Amino acid sequence: MDNAIVATRPHSHETAVAAEHEHVVLPQHRHHFETKEQQREAATFGMWLFLLTEIMFFGGLFFAYLLYRNWYHDAFVVSSNQLSIPLGAANTAILISSGFFMALGVWAAEVQKKSLLVLFLVLTTVFGVAFLGIKGVEYHEKWEKHHIPGSHFDVSEFINPPINPKTGKPTETPLAPDMAQKTQVFFFLYFAMTGMHAFHMILGIGLLFWLTWRANRGEFSAGYVAPIENFGLYWHFVDIVWLFLFPLLYLINRHPGY
Amino acid sequence: MSATSHTIVNLPDQRTATIPKRNYLNNEDGLLSWLFTGDHKRIAILYLISITFFFFIGGAFAGLIRLELLTPQPDLVASDTYNKFFSMHGIVMIFLFLVPSVPATLGNFLIPIMIGAKDLAFPKVNLLSWYLYWIGGLFTMAALVLGGVDTGWTFTTPLSTHYLNTHVVTAATGVFIIGFSSIFTGLNFIVTLHRMRAPGMTWFRLPLFCWSNYAASILMVLGTPVLAITLVLVALERLVGIGVFDPTKGGDPLLFQHLFWFYSHPAVYIMILPGMGVISEVISTFSRKRVFGYTAVAFSSVAIALFGFFVWAHHMFIMGVSNYSALVFSLLTMLVAVPSAIKIFNWAFTLQKGSITFETPMLYAFGFLGLFTIGGMTGVFLGALGMDIHLTETYFIVAHFHFVMVGGMLMAFLAGIHFWWPKMTGRMYPESLSKLAAVTTFIGFNLTFLPQFILGYLGMPRRYHAYPPEFQVLNVLSTAGATVLGVGYMLPLLYLGWSLKYGAIAGNNPWQATGLEWQIQSPPLTENFIETPVVDHEAYDYEWLEHKTAQEVTTVG
Numbered sequence: 001m002d003n004a005i006v007a008t009r010p011h012s013h014e015t016a017v018a019a020e021h022e023h024v025v026l027p028q029h030r031h032h033f034e035t036k037e038q039q040r041e042a043a044t045f046g047m048w049l050f051l052l053t054e055i056m057f058f059g060g061l062f063f064a065y066l067l068y069r070n071w072y073h074d075a076f077v078v079s080s081n082q083l084s085i086p087l088g089a090a091n092t093a094i095l096i097s098s099g100f101f102m103a104l105g106v107w108a109a110e111v112q113k114k115s116l117l118v119l120f121l122v123l124t125t126v127f128g129v130a131f132l133g134i135k136g137v138e139y140h141e142k143w144e145k146h147h148i149p150g151s152h153f154d155v156s157e158f159i160n161p162p163i164n165p166k167t168g169k170p171t172e173t174p175l176a177p178d179m180a181q182k183t184q185v186f187f188f189l190y191f192a193m194t195g196m197h198a199f200h201m202i203l204g205i206g207l208l209f210w211l212t213w214r215a216n217r218g219e220f221s222a223g224y225v226a227p228i229e230n231f232g233l234y235w236h237f238v239d240i241v242w243l244f245l246f247p248l249l250y251l252i253n254r255h256p257g258y
Numbered sequence: 259m260s261a262t263s264h265t266i267v268n269l270p271d272q273r274t275a276t277i278p279k280r281n282y283l284n285n286e287d288g289l290l291s292w293l294f295t296g297d298h299k300r301i302a303i304l305y306l307i308s309i310t311f312f313f314f315i316g317g318a319f320a321g322l323i324r325l326e327l328l329t330p331q332p333d334l335v336a337s338d339t340y341n342k343f344f345s346m347h348g349i350v351m352i353f354l355f356l357v358p359s360v361p362a363t364l365g366n367f368l369i370p371i372m373i374g375a376k377d378l379a380f381p382k383v384n385l386l387s388w389y390l391y392w393i394g395g396l397f398t399m400a401a402l403v404l405g406g407v408d409t410g411w412t413f414t415t416p417l418s419t420h421y422l423n424t425h426v427v428t429a430a431t432g433v434f435i436i437g438f439s440s441i442f443t444g445l446n447f448i449v450t451l452h453r454m455r456a457p458g459m460t461w462f463r464l465p466l467f468c469w470s471n472y473a474a475s476i477l478m479v480l481g482t483p484v485l486a487i488t489l490v491l492v493a494l495e496r497l498v499g500i501g502v503f504d505p506t507k508g509g510d511p512l513l514f515q516h517l518f519w520f521y522s523h524p525a526v527y528i529m530i531l532p533g534m535g536v537i538s539e540v541i542s543t544f545s546r547k548r549v550f551g552y553t554a555v556a557f558s559s560v561a562i563a564l565f566g567f568f569v570w571a572h573h574m575f576i577m578g579v580s581n582y583s584a585l586v587f588s589l590l591t592m593l594v595a596v597p598s599a600i601k602i603f604n605w606a607f608t609l610q611k612g613s614i615t616f617e618t619p620m621l622y623a624f625g626f627l628g629l630f631t632i633g634g635m636t637g638v639f640l641g642a643l644g645m646d647i648h649l650t651e652t653y654f655i656v657a658h659f660h661f662v663m664v665g666g667m668l669m670a671f672l673a674g675i676h677f678w679w680p681k682m683t684g685r686m687y688p689e690s691l692s693k694l695a696a697v698t699t700f701i702g703f704n705l706t707f708l709p710q711f712i713l714g715y716l717g718m719p720r721r722y723h724a725y726p727p728e729f730q731v732l733n734v735l736s737t738a739g740a741t742v743l744g745v746g747y748m749l750p751l752l753y754l755g756w757s758l759k760y761g762a763i764a765g766n767n768p769w770q771a772t773g774l775e776w777q778i779q780s781p782p783l784t785e786n787f788i789e790t791p792v793v794d795h796e797a798y799d800y801e802w803l804e805h806k807t808a809q810e811v812t813t814v815g
Contacts (some may be wrong), residue, residue, distance in 0.1 A: 032377035042379040042453040057483035086508040149500045182508040
């Protein structure tokens with residue numbers, strides 16, 4: 001009864017059990033679980049708990065956002081207007097599509113269709129990469145406008161907003177210099193929150209490559225779907241974080257009656 | 259109450275007894291079989307060696323601190339070196355010793371066995387957590403070797419972000435990584451306790467050790483990520499100059515305090531709860547009685563975990579939080595004392611009319627009861643708003659948390675190590691020497707930290723390497739006590755090491771205890787149980803044990 005992980009295929013015991021009981025024991029079944037249902041439930045439960053820790057992790061950032069948004073509401077409104085709603089909305093649509101294909105991927109694994117599963121995983125990856133691409137474009141724009149917090153941060157645009165040539169009025173409400181400084185807090189939180197989100201996406205895309213490779217070898221087409229299922233939970237969680245980030249960061253000024 | 263000569267120890271005949279031929283220790287050989295093991299018992303041993311290593315590093319810094327404080331003059335080290343000493347002492351002791359101490363060693367070893375499982379739910383994650391622990395530990399050591407860090411273990415902003423030029427980022431990275439090790443341990447325990455229990459092992463048949471580790475795991479899983487993100491923000495503030503905690507850029511240093519203590523207050527319950535679990539097991543075994551009010555003790559663990567999340571601002575009473583929130587947090591702080599007191603009273607009632615014997619684990623457990631009670635009561639002083647303003651940032655608070663953490667948790671850890679040593683190694687420790695160590699620890703501890711209560715009350719601030727001459731007598735007492743305490747901690751290291759080869763063969767159940775772990779061979783098989791046990795009795799059922807010969811553990815094939 002070898003319990004070392006270094007022994008790559010300690011399945012001889014399981015095969016023996018399979019022969020004894022004359023029912024299929026998956027090669028992925030680990031011997032310390034009584035049944036494969038127990039193994040699957042444990043894995044899913046573990047994933048949900050991990051997502052709970054992720055919620056707490058992002059929670060710190062959301063808490064900081066809540067605090068500073070209350071303190072520096074004007075600065076937050078003006079800086080939020082600097083973000084591109086079309087790009088953000090496009091990204092939202094892209095990420096939802098990615099999540100949609102992930103859900104289809106879980107379905108394909110459950111009905112044991114290998115080529116469909118690979119296709120859906122690839123589509124999930126493609127949309128994920130597209131999201132990061134657009135995010136990169138947005139980050140680049142911030143760089144050009146000197147909106148990246150730090151020594152190059154430039155507040156002049158918030159103190160003296162550009163004049164709209166048609167109306168002759170400023171495009172934004174000018175901020176007092178001390179409030180204008182607080183736009184930096186917004187951009188810091190913008191970068192920290194979207195950056196942390198993008199970091200999770202990058203990790204997820206790395207995992208997707210690995211899962212696609214394994215799916216292509218047919219590992220998930222014989223009734224063993226736990227990794228696909230649990231990765232799906234993770235990927236949807238990352239989606240949901242964005243669904244909170246988008247309105248909080250991009251749409252501050254878009255509510256009726258403001 | 260029976261005489262101390264009375265004992266429940268029941269060892270097999272030493273002339274014929276042997277260590278079982280096949281067990282988890284000799285199942286496979288070679289260093290790699292340890293480094294790549296998935297066996298929860300082996301990982302527990304790896305953790306035990308690691309935390310012992312870091313305990314003595316942390317202890318060395320404590321010794322240096324006490325040595326500097328022997329005289330009122332700042333004569334041993336410069337002030338910034340002294341700052342590095344207490345910072346390193348705190349970081350190593352809290353993150354590398356106390357947080358993983360009982361859960362990662364005893365919990366890892368015992369929880370699967372106690373619930374009748376073959377392993378934790380995720381053996382690879384368990385091994386990963388040990389590697390993360392070491393990577394974090396190496397970062398911390400790197401910070402030390404490269405020149406140290408002098409923020410205190412709290413990484414307080416703006417001190418840590420603006421005023422210091424030491425290795426804050428390295429140390430913070432270390433703590434960040436160790437945090438994930440602790441998250442994975444907690445996650446593994448929760449899933450295991452939910453999904454891996456043997457047939458018949460209901461929640462209310464679980465040993466209380468499992469309950470308290472469950473409660474601590476909840477705190478690890480929910481609290482640690484908040485510390486992680488906070489440290490990321492501190493590191494970003496230092497590296498990139500963003501200003502989320504920097505008032506000159508519109509940030510708020512108090513936000514750091516809120517986020518930090520949101521983890522670090524629950525962290526003290528992460529540190530103490532598993533120790534309370536050990537005490538429940540030990541007291542029940544050595545008074546031959548079921549733990550009084552089992553359900554109350556079980557739920558008080560969960561209550562401590564729950565309340566623990568709503569008291570963090572009591573670390574911030576003097577930092578300019580509003581009077582109203584200070585009032586509310588003071589009140590909530592008092593509430594945590596209730597479940598802690600429930601435990602103490604229930605243990606006392608367990609002792610009442612029990613057949614008490616005084617083996618080493620029980621001596622440590624008695625030490626825990628006394629010292630934790632003092633530590634807890636002084637916590638109520640500090641939770642009271644008016645007193646806190648006088649006492650906070652003085653040696654009173656140092657004494658308070660050392661009573662809880664060292665007098666409480668370390669005593670519980672040593673009680674547990676002695677209690678389960680025969681199960682882990684198959685051999686007994688030397689009884690009289692270990693009793694001497696337990697008593698030495700108790701005396702040394704009191705001599706070290708009781709004077710600090712007085713020092714703090716008289717107004718000696720913490721974290722200074724010099725003090726007015728009139729405080730010298732008490733400081734000399736404290737340093738003398740630390741020396742005794744050091745001897746008390748060295749002794750177990752020596753005789754437990756000795757016992758690995760020369761200790762008496764323990765047999766399956768030297769204490770004649772009831773837990774599932776005592777019904778299997780010592781040291782256990784890699785797969786723990788040959789056949790999955792079926793549990794049909796409650797924990798601590800000493801009447802069942804008396805009729806055990808008539809009624810062996812039933813099993814399914």
